[in-house]
Amino acid sequence: MNSELQSTIHNEMKLAMKARDKPRLGVIRLIQSEFKRIEVDERIELDDARVLAVLDKMVKQRRDSAKQYEDAGRQELAEQELFEISIIAEFLPQPLSDEEISALIDDAVSSTGASGMQGMGQVMGILKPKLQGRADMGKVSGLVKAKLT
Numbered sequence: 001m002n003s004e005l006q007s008t009i010h011n012e013m014k015l016a017m018k019a020r021d022k023p024r025l026g027v028i029r030l031i032q033s034e035f036k037r038i039e040v041d042e043r044i045e046l047d048d049a050r051v052l053a054v055l056d057k058m059v060k061q062r063r064d065s066a067k068q069y070e071d072a073g074r075q076e077l078a079e080q081e082l083f084e085i086s087i088i089a090e091f092l093p094q095p096l097s098d099e100e101i102s103a104l105i106d107d108a109v110s111s112t113g114a115s116g117m118q119g120m121g122q123v124m125g126i127l128k129p130k131l132q133g134r135a136d137m138g139k140v141s142g143l144v145k146a147k148l149t
Helices: 004-018 022-042 048-071 075-089 098-112 117-131 137-148
Strands: none
Touching: 004 022, 004 048, 022 048, 022 075, 048 075, 098 117, 098 137, 117 137
């Protein structure tokens, strides 16, 4: 394990085992298995940036599932998804405020000199590494679009 974040998650798994916290342990094992799947499929070792991307994706998937369960009236399943989000989110960095996100967007737009939608890719390319795991990239994309149009 070369990722500091992976080591932290592994240590949390040990603590959950010792505490006999089965629900928490189950979620942490889900996270670990996703890391392992990617490492085996792609024959790579995950670094912290990739670990954050994986955790971010897991949260997004669970948000979507929770919304679908709520829409279908399956509250107990939605609550399980929300519980999983709460555990996964513990390993993500603190989310940025709207003001911080807006400032980073302004910096990225001015540093690329982007104007109009053709500059969208450049701006997002600069923002993604800075915001990964700290902001909803779909929301950021919308804000960038609004700034560039």
